[in-house]
Each structure stands twice: as C-alpha cells, then as structure tokens.
Amino acid sequence: xxxxxxxxIHRPRxxxxxxxxxxxxxxxxxxxxxxPLVAVLIFTFAGRWxxxxxxDSYTLDWWAQALGNPDxxxxxxxxxxxxxxxxxxxxxxxxxxxxxxxxxxRRLRPIIELGAxxxxxxxxxxxxxxxxxxxxxxxxxLQGTFLLLMLGHTAIAFPFVYWAVDAAxxxxxxxxxxxxxxxxxxxxxxxxxxxxxxxxxxGLVTGSILAFATSFGEFAMxxxxxxxxxTVPIWSAEALRSYISAPGTFNQLAVITxxxxxxxxxxxxxxxxxxxxxTVRLVPGxxxxxxxxxx
Amino acid sequence: xxxxxxxxxxxxxxxxxxxRSVGQRWVALWLPALPLLVIIGALLLAPAxxxxxQSFSGNSGLTLxxxxxxxxxxxxxxxxxxxxxxxxxxxxxxxIIGAPMAWLISRMFPRSRAGWLALLNVAANFGxxxxxxxxxxxxxxxxxxxxxxxxAGLGFVPPRPSSFIGLTAAYSYTNVPLFVxxxxxxxGILRAEWWEAAQTASATRWQFWRMxxxxxxxxxxxxxWLLIFTWSIGIYGIAYGLAGGGxxxxxxxxxxxxxxxxxxxxFGAGRAAVxxxxxxxxxxxxxxxxxxxxxxxxxxx
Amino acid sequence: MRLRLSRxxxxxxxxxxxxxxxxxxxxxDWKSAPDTGKAKTQAQSFGTYGxxxxxxxxxESFTAFCQKNFQFDCNTKDHRQSLGEDMSxxxxxxxxxxxxxxxxxTLADIGILFAGPSEAAGVVPDYLPPNASKLxxxxxxxxxxxxxxxxxxxxxxxxxxxxxSKNIAVPTSWDDLAKPEYKGLVGIPxxxxxxxxxxxxxxxxxxxGGTLDNWQPGIDFxxxxxxxxxxxxxxNADEFEKGEVPIQxxxxxxxxxxxxxxxxxxxxxxxxxxxxxxxxAPSALMVNKFDTAHMDFAKMFMDWVLSDEGQTVFAKFGAxxxxxVTGDLKLSDDAxxxxxxDDQYANVKNIDLSKLKIEDVADIWNNKVLAGGG
Numbered sequence: 001x002x003x004x005x006x007x008x009i010h011r012p013r014x015x016x017x018x019x020x021x022x023x024x025x026x027x028x029x030x031x032x033x034x035x036p037l038v039a040v041l042i043f044t045f046a047g048r049w050x051x052x053x054x055x056d057s058y059t060l061d062w063w064a065q066a067l068g069n070p071d072x073x074x075x076x077x078x079x080x081x082x083x084x085x086x087x088x089x090x091x092x093x094x095x096x097x098x099x100x101x102x103x104x105x106r107r108l109r110p111i112i113e114l115g116a117x118x119x120x121x122x123x124x125x126x127x128x129x130x131x132x133x134x135x136x137x138x139x140x141x142l143q144g145t146f147l148l149l150m151l152g153h154t155a156i157a158f159p160f161v162y163w164a165v166d167a168a169x170x171x172x173x174x175x176x177x178x179x180x181x182x183x184x185x186x187x188x189x190x191x192x193x194x195x196x197x198x199x200x201x202x203g204l205v206t207g208s209i210l211a212f213a214t215s216f217g218e219f220a221m222x223x224x225x226x227x228x229x230x231t232v233p234i235w236s237a238e239a240l241r242s243y244i245s246a247p248g249t250f251n252q253l254a255v256i257t258x259x260x261x262x263x264x265x266x267x268x269x270x271x272x273x274x275x276x277x278x279t280v281r282l283v284p285g286x287x288x289x290x291x292x293x294x295x
Numbered sequence: 296x297x298x299x300x301x302x303x304x305x306x307x308x309x310x311x312x313x314x315r316s317v318g319q320r321w322v323a324l325w326l327p328a329l330p331l332l333v334i335i336g337a338l339l340l341a342p343a344x345x346x347x348x349q350s351f352s353g354n355s356g357l358t359l360x361x362x363x364x365x366x367x368x369x370x371x372x373x374x375x376x377x378x379x380x381x382x383x384x385x386x387x388x389x390x391i392i393g394a395p396m397a398w399l400i401s402r403m404f405p406r407s408r409a410g411w412l413a414l415l416n417v418a419a420n421f422g423x424x425x426x427x428x429x430x431x432x433x434x435x436x437x438x439x440x441x442x443x444x445x446x447a448g449l450g451f452v453p454p455r456p457s458s459f460i461g462l463t464a465a466y467s468y469t470n471v472p473l474f475v476x477x478x479x480x481x482x483g484i485l486r487a488e489w490w491e492a493a494q495t496a497s498a499t500r501w502q503f504w505r506m507x508x509x510x511x512x513x514x515x516x517x518x519x520w521l522l523i524f525t526w527s528i529g530i531y532g533i534a535y536g537l538a539g540g541g542x543x544x545x546x547x548x549x550x551x552x553x554x555x556x557x558x559x560x561x562f563g564a565g566r567a568a569v570x571x572x573x574x575x576x577x578x579x580x581x582x583x584x585x586x587x588x589x590x591x592x593x594x595x596x
Numbered sequence: 597m598r599l600r601l602s603r604x605x606x607x608x609x610x611x612x613x614x615x616x617x618x619x620x621x622x623x624x625d626w627k628s629a630p631d632t633g634k635a636k637t638q639a640q641s642f643g644t645y646g647x648x649x650x651x652x653x654x655x656e657s658f659t660a661f662c663q664k665n666f667q668f669d670c671n672t673k674d675h676r677q678s679l680g681e682d683m684s685x686x687x688x689x690x691x692x693x694x695x696x697x698x699x700x701x702t703l704a705d706i707g708i709l710f711a712g713p714s715e716a717a718g719v720v721p722d723y724l725p726p727n728a729s730k731l732x733x734x735x736x737x738x739x740x741x742x743x744x745x746x747x748x749x750x751x752x753x754x755x756x757x758x759x760x761s762k763n764i765a766v767p768t769s770w771d772d773l774a775k776p777e778y779k780g781l782v783g784i785p786x787x788x789x790x791x792x793x794x795x796x797x798x799x800x801x802x803x804x805g806g807t808l809d810n811w812q813p814g815i816d817f818x819x820x821x822x823x824x825x826x827x828x829x830x831x832n833a834d835e836f837e838k839g840e841v842p843i844q845x846x847x848x849x850x851x852x853x854x855x856x857x858x859x860x861x862x863x864x865x866x867x868x869x870x871x872x873x874x875x876x877a878p879s880a881l882m883v884n885k886f887d888t889a890h891m892d893f894a895k896m897f898m899d900w901v902l903s904d905e906g907q908t909v910f911a912k913f914g915a916x917x918x919x920x921v922t923g924d925l926k927l928s929d930d931a932x933x934x935x936x937x938d939d940q941y942a943n944v945k946n947i948d949l950s951k952l953k954i955e956d957v958a959d960i961w962n963n964k965v966l967a968g969g970g
Contacts, residue, residue, distance in 0.1 A: 097331035112332075152338060158335075224554075224557055236424040
C-alpha cells in the first residue's frame with residue numbers, strides 16, 4: 001500500500017470508489033478461482049442433482065467408493081511415488097551442479113540456464129514425443145517403464161528446482177560460505193552437507209515441492225512415455241473420456257480431483273510461507289527482473 | 296571416447312606441468328554437474344534434435360516430403376491456425392485481466408498478498424486433466440453454474456467444453472494466475488517516488504500511467520503475453536481432457552493432432568515430428584523475442 | 597577416471613542389451629499348437645486392450661473359458677488386467693507396436709476394418725486356431741493373427757426422458773439426426789480411428805445411396821450432421837444419463853447394454869437401428885505377436901471364441917455371433933432374449949468391408965468432412 005494508495009487528499013470520493021471497485025474486482029476474482037474447487041467438492045457429495053445450483057440430495061457414497069477403488073487408490077500411490085522420486089532425483093542432480101556453477105565453474109551457468117529454458121520453450125508433449133523416439137532407438141527396453149517416466153519428469157521439472165536452489169544459494173552467499181569451509185580444511189562434500197545444505201533449506205523445500213507438483217499433475221509425458229504407468233492424471237483422463245465407464249465414475253473423479261486440489265493448496269501455502277510472500281521464480285528471465293527490482 | 300587415459304596424453308604434450316593433469320582438472324570442473332548435464336542432454340536436447348532430424352528424413356535421405364504432406368492436409372492447416380488464434384486469444388485475456396491484478400497484488404499488505412499468492416499458485420499449477428474435469432463440473436451441460444442459472448429461469452446454454460470458447464475459458468483459469476505470478480516482480484520497478492514526483496508536478500493518475508507507468512511496464516507485460524502465448528499453444532492435458540480422445544468433430548489443435556497421431560497411427564511418427572518441430576519453432580521464436588524485450592527493458596533501469 | 601567412466605558406460609550399455617534380449621527375445625514358435633499346461637500358467641496373469649467386461653460379454657467369456665479349461669476364473673483383477681478399456685482399434689495396434697519390447701496386453705478387440713492395418717503394421721502372429729476353418733476368407737487373417745468374432749450394427753441410443761424434457765422428438769433414422777433440433781446432442785467417436793465410428797460413417801454413406809467407391813453422399817450427409825456432433829464427446833454412461841450426450845452412436849450390442857444399464861435407474865432409453873439403413877460390421881479378436889510369454893493362452897482363447905459355446909456367450913449379451921451371421925451356427929431362442937426384434941434389421945446390409953482402406957476413410961473424414969469448408 002505504498003504508491004497507488006498514497007493518500008490523495010483532495011479527492012476522497014474517487015478514492016473511495018476506487019477502493020470499492022478494487023474490492024469488487026478481487027471478490028469476483030476470488031470467486032472465479034474458488035468456484036471450480038467448490039463445484040468439485042459439491043460434486044463429491046452430490047446424490048441426485050437435477051436442476052438447481054445445489055444437488056437435491058447428498059451422500060458419502062462416492063468418497064467410500066473412490067477410496068475403496070483399488071485402481072484409483074493405486075494410481076494415487078503411483079503418482080505419489082513418482083512425484084517424490086522426481087523431486088529427490090532433481091535435488092540430487094541439481095544441488096551439486098548449482099553449487100559447482102557458483103563456486104568452481106562459471107561456464108556451467110549458461111549451459112544449465114539454456115537447459116532450463118527448454119521445458120519452457122518446448123511443450124511437454126513435444127519433449128515426451130522426442131524421448132519416446134530417442135528411447136526407441138537407444139534403450140527400447142526402457143520404453144513404457146516407470147523409470148523412464150520418472151527420468152522424463154526429472155528433466156522437465158529440474159528448472160524449478162534449479163531456480164529455487166540457485167536463488168537460495170545466492171541469498172545465503174554460498175561462495176563466501178564455501179571459502180570459509182575450505183579455509184577450515186573441509187572437503188567439498190563436507191562443505192555441501194554441513195554448510196551449504198542447512199543454509200538453503202527453504203530453496204530445497206520450494207524446489208522439491210515445485211518438482212513434486214509438476215510431476216503429480218503431468219499428463220502428456222505420462223501418456224506418451226509412461227505407457228502402462230497408471231498415474232492420477234492417466235486414471236482421470238480415462239475416467240473422463242471413457243465411453244463405457246459405469247455411472248458414478250464422474251463422482252469418483254470429483255473425489256480425486258478435489259484431493260489433488262487440496263494437496264496443491266497445502267504445498268502452495270508452504271511455498272509462499274517459506275518465500276515470505278515473494279513470488280517464486282517460474283520462468284527464465286524472471287530472476288533478472290527480480291534482481292533489477294532489488295537493485 | 297578415448298580409451299587411453301587422458302592423463303597420459305596430458306603428460307606427453309606438457310611433460311613439465313604441475314601435479315594436476317588435464318583429466319583431473321576436467322573432472323574437477325565438470326564432474327559434480329555431470330549427472331544434470333546428462334539429463335539435460337539425453338532427455339531434453341537430444342530428443343528435440345532427433346525430432347528435427349526425423350521431420351526432414353524420408354526414404355531417400357533429407358527431404359521435405361513430410362512437411363509437404365502435413366501442410367497439405369486441410370485438417371493440419373486448420374489445427375495450426377486454431378492453435379495460434381487460441382494462443383493469441385488466451386494471452387490477450389491473461390494480459391487484460393492479469394496486468395491490473397498483478398499491479399494491485401504487488402501493492403497489497405504482506406498478509407493478503409501471501410494469501411493471494413498461495414491461491415494463484417494453486418490455480419497456476421492446477422492444469423491438465425483435473426482442470427478439464429473441474430470445467431465440466433462447473434460449466435458442463437449438467438454443471439453447477441449451468442444448472443444454477445437454468446434453475447433461476449435463465450435460458451443459459453454453456454459453451455461446449457471442446458469449443459473454442461470453452462477451451463479459452465479453461466485455459467484462462469491457469470493462464471491468468473500464471474501471468475500474475477510472472478509479472479508481479481516487474482511491478483516493483485515502478486517506484487513510489489515516481490508517483491510522488493508526478494503528484495508534485497500535479498499530474499493526474501491517468502497522466503502518470505500514460506506517461507510513465509505503462510511505458511515502463513510495457514516490455515514486461517509484452518513478455519508475459521509472449522510466455523502465455525507459448526504456454527497456451529503447447530497445452531495438451533486440458534485440451535485432451537476437454538476435446539481430445541476421439542470426438543468425431545473435436546476442435547483441431549496442433550498438440551491434439553500430435554497426441555492423436557501418437558496414439559493411433561503406426562506410420563505417423565514422421566508427421567507428428569513435423570508438427571512437433573512446428574511447435575518448437577514457434578515457441579523458440581517467442582522465447583527469443585521475450586529475452587530480447589527483457590534485456591532491453593532492463594537496460595533502462 | 598575417464599577410463600573408468602567409459603568402462604562404466606559400456607557396462608551399462610551391455611546390461612541394457614541383456615535386459616532387452618530377455619524381454620524382447622526368447623521368441624517362441626507361433627505356429628505350433630498350444631500347450632494347455634503352459635496356457636494355464638499364462639492365464640494367471642495377462643492383459644487385454646479394449647475389452648471391458650461389458651464389451652460384448654467378454655467378461656463372461658473369459659470366465660467360462662478359464663473355468664472350462666483351467667478350472668479357475670481368470671476374469672478377476674488378480675488375473676486379467678483390463679487395460680485401455682476405451683481404446684480405439686487404431687490405438688490398440690499402435691500400442692502393440694509401441695510396446696513390442698514390453699508387451700502389456702495379449703489380446704485386443706478391433707473392428708474388422710483394422711485387421712488389414714494390423715497386418716500391415718506387423719503386430720499379429722502367423723497363427724490360426726482349428727475353429728478358424730469355419731470362417732470364410734476375409735473374416736480371419738490371411739496368415740493368421742486375428743479372427744472375426746461377432747457383428748455389430750451401428751445405430752444409436754436415445755435418452756427419451758431428456759429429449760422429452762426439451763420437447764424434442766425421438767429420432768428414428770440417420771437423416772433425423774442431422775435435423776437442427778439435435779444440435780450438440782449427438783456423440784460419435786472419430787471415424788478413421790474408431791471402428792464403431794468408421795462403420796457408422798460407412799452406414800450413413802450407404803443409407804444415402806453411396807458405396808465404398810462413392811463417398812459423396814456420405815460426405816454431404818456428414819457435413820449436415822456436423823453441427824450436431826461438433827464438440828460433443830463420443831459419450832459414456834454418465835454423460836448419457838445426465839443428458840450431456842443424450843444421443844450416442846455405437847454398435848447395437850453396446851446400445852442394448854447401455855439402455856439396460858440406465859433402465860435400472862428409471863431412465864427411459866430407446867435403441868434405434870436407423871430405418872434408412874445400417875450395415876453389419878464384424879469385430880475381431882487380435883492377438884499380440886510380441887507377447888510371446890502368453891502365446892499358448894492366446895492361441896487357446898482364439899479357438900474358444902469361435903467354438904459353439906464361445907459364440908453363444910456373445911449372443912446372450914445381444915451381439916450377433918459371426919458364425920450365426922454366416923449361417924454356420926444355430927442358436928436357441930434362449931440365447932437371443934436380449935436381441936432387438938428382427939424387423940428392425942430389415943434395412944441392414946451385408947457388405948464386403950475387406951476392400952475398404954481405413955486411411956482413406958480417415959482422409960475423407962479429416963479433409964473432406966471436417967476441414968472441407970465445414
């Protein structure tokens with residue numbers, strides 16, 4: 001509330017109107033963003049629903065059915081394992097690389113930045129298709145496996161982790177920390193474990209959450225690369241598109257959609273809390289803007 | 296790959312060098328980053344290059360046959376046009392709603408700002424199949440809003456999920472928040488002092504925006520527009536959920552065409568590669584423009 | 597160090613090749629007769645594409661087959677992984693081909709129009725079971741790999757209650773479907789990809805005087821139909837019940853099943869075999885050549901679906917068995933209780949679909965109907 005809302009003493013009336021307009025705007029926006037959530041939630045409890053904004057009756061059957069559906073529950077755990085694995089792999093790959101790019105080899109930086117631009121430049125369906133074709137030539141045995149899908153997710157989610165971790169390293173001043181560590185005679189691994197990691201925890205958590213979320217909701221690669229790996233989006237797509245599904249499938253779909261939504265919300269709150277309501281860097285170049293802002 | 300140890304080679308060419316050999320130096324410089332570089336190379340770079348090669352290959356070496364076949368099909372041409380128009384529409388909507396929103400949020404108190412960021416984060420990440428279903432739950436023939444409006448006696452007919460309007464509405468749900476998250480950092484560039492200075496010079500709010508605010512922010516907003524455009528033409532999950540999977544007369548989009556060929560056509564990989572390269576080219580071009588814009592904008596600050 | 601790295605890479609590559617050889621290789625012999633003992637083991641766990649329990653009674657078919665031959669029910673989740681239940685024929689062929697190194701399904705149900713493409717794609721084995729001799733040419737693979745199983749007649753099912761609430765009459769012909777009052781109400785899958793939709797398109801063409809060599813009447817009609825199907829899902833039970841897609845084009849046996857399914861919820865549904873004509877469209881069982889690990893099971897099941905018992909299982913569901921249509925099999929009235937009255941089939945034609953090239957239909961639909969000034 002600094003510049004725009006700075007008191008304009010000579011025009012109290014218009015200021016009030018503007019306030020009101022802003023509030024209405026945000027009220028509408030909030031409604032818009034929450035509406036799907038509410039609709040999906042009601043859908044999970046809807047019995048008969050004919051011609052009103054609310055169902056005619058309510059039931060807990062769908063939750064029971066969904067949570068008792070081995071396919072659905074199985075796909076949920078598959079997605080959880082997949083997303084967790086993706087986040088772990090990303091951390092394992094990115095942290096040493098980002099650290100090295102900062103303290104030892106500046107030439108790494110543009111290469112990693114370029115790599116990080118690819119998942120933004122190329123749609124996931126294109127990357128997935130490329131991986132499908134390449135794996136068909138190089139490692140046919142890996143095709144359609146959970147492992148290949150997880151590696152694919154690791155590749156498309158790494159930029160989020162890199163940016164979060166890199167920003168945290170910048171904030172913590174790893175170069176100086178690292179020098180100090182070396183002066184005390186610590187090995188690089190000791191420095192990373194004892195000095196760097198504890199200082200970049202918010203970045204690590206933010207990065208892994210973003211990687212987790214990317215993998216959890218990803219559909220194109222799961223469909224193209226992970227043939228036969230049944231993730232939540234794959235189950236959902238089948239339920240949504242299937243022309244032979246039993247009645248009630250949509251209600252179960254509502255249950256899993258709501259759970260996904262809730263999961264995302266919790267993770268998102270953690271991110272915002274950790275980053276003290278700064279936005280997380282989502283795209284290439286945004287950091288430059290952020291740095292300019294700080295300057 | 297060398298089978299002789301490079302360490303030896305190093306000692307031969309430079310016999311009097313100090314303790315560290317070339318190989319060791321190389322390892323020291325690159326090894327910790329190697330796993331990540333391998334991932335980038337093998338799963339991002341190489342697949343993209345392979346698609347480019349495949350789109351130009353035929354029985355007799357390098358050829359434009361596949362391109363001619365793809366662009367010769369009326370349906371593919373329709374898909375390309377529709378994708379671009381959809382991208383432009385979505386980016387424009389995201390800009391019109393997102394830019395003022397980003398400005399207002401950037402000026403909020405930390406607490407409400409945090410609340411909004413959390414909400415926007417969820418919406419921006421809530422894409423794909425889940426969103427497609429949510430759309431149907433809200434605006435499907437039997438969706439909540441549809442039933443609500445009809446129950447209130449209004450003759451409301453919702454847009455078909457797979458229609459252009461339907462897809463635009465669904466895309467916008469994630470695009471608008473994404474735009475806001477992208478541009479909030481840039482909003483900090485407008486300094487409070489500038490507004491104060493403008494007021495001292497008795498400029499109106501409108502004058503301030505026209506002469507200072509909008510010109511300064513334009514490159515960032517244009518950049519956001521480009522990113523949303525790129526993002527929108529590449530969306531697959533939402534489109535598949537709403538319009539894909541074999542409707543006889545579903546909307547034609549490049550991503551859906553690729554998905555359809557991949558799902559159904561044993562001999563279609565080459566044609567899918569052409570469409571993929573087309574997407575790549577568009578996305579790369581707009582990302583390059585984006586970076587240019589940004590660099591130029593930052594130079595002024 | 598680099599030496600060690602390259603050695604490690606070589607080791608990795610070798611390991612992958614070995615893995616590849618183990619899963620992809622070890623090819624058995626498709627030509628020999630099946631071994632019941634091995635088949636019983638293979639029936640413990642196998643996958644299928646596009647064969648939900650409710651598809652022409654396949655669920656019961658698997659149960660009866662395994663009970664008879666192996667004394668256990670293999671149609672439970674522990675034994676049969678029913679994958680890709682909504683896959684189209686083209687998707688199934690593509691999946692066989694894509695997964696040649698890791699086959700996930702042994703059997704799939706395809707429209708007969710896709711039998712040719714399956715041979716061209718090289719995904720079906722050279723094997724025909726003894727019972728295949730009961731079928732004429734064109735109803736089984738030239739060198740094997742697939743056999744016709746039953747016929748479907750493209751028609752549609754109508755949610756009568758929904759139409760009544762909107763004061764719209766129940767359509768009875770293809771021509772009716774193109775009327776403006778059905779705008780956005782008709783669901784059909786994609787011709788050229790789905791067997792059902794392709795044969796429905798053929799039926800529409802024939803109903804308007806076209807032939808396999810003259811598509812113009814079908815194209816003209818489809819263009820008129822387009823506003824009514826544009827943007828509509830092909831439709832499922834939920835969408836049918838709720839009125840999202842109150843008219844759905846499918847094979848007769850699926851229509852009957854869908855109508856019966858919603859009847860339990862007190863929704864009136866009517867199955868329509870269009871009175872301006874339809875066609876008999878055989879479905880086929882397609883075996884996955886690459887799934888050598890389930891070879892004996894696949895061979896035996898292929899034989900079973902053509903046996904008198906196997907054919908009767910289809911009939912009991914409402915699907916007309918192929919050997920009944922060719923006149924090779926007599927069925928009791930008991931087996932036909934779910935069938936629609938024969939008089940509805942007066943205008944259903946028997947045409948030779950083996951000449952039809954699926955790519956041509958896909959091309960006609962995509963470029964003449966959809967994009968041709970639609």
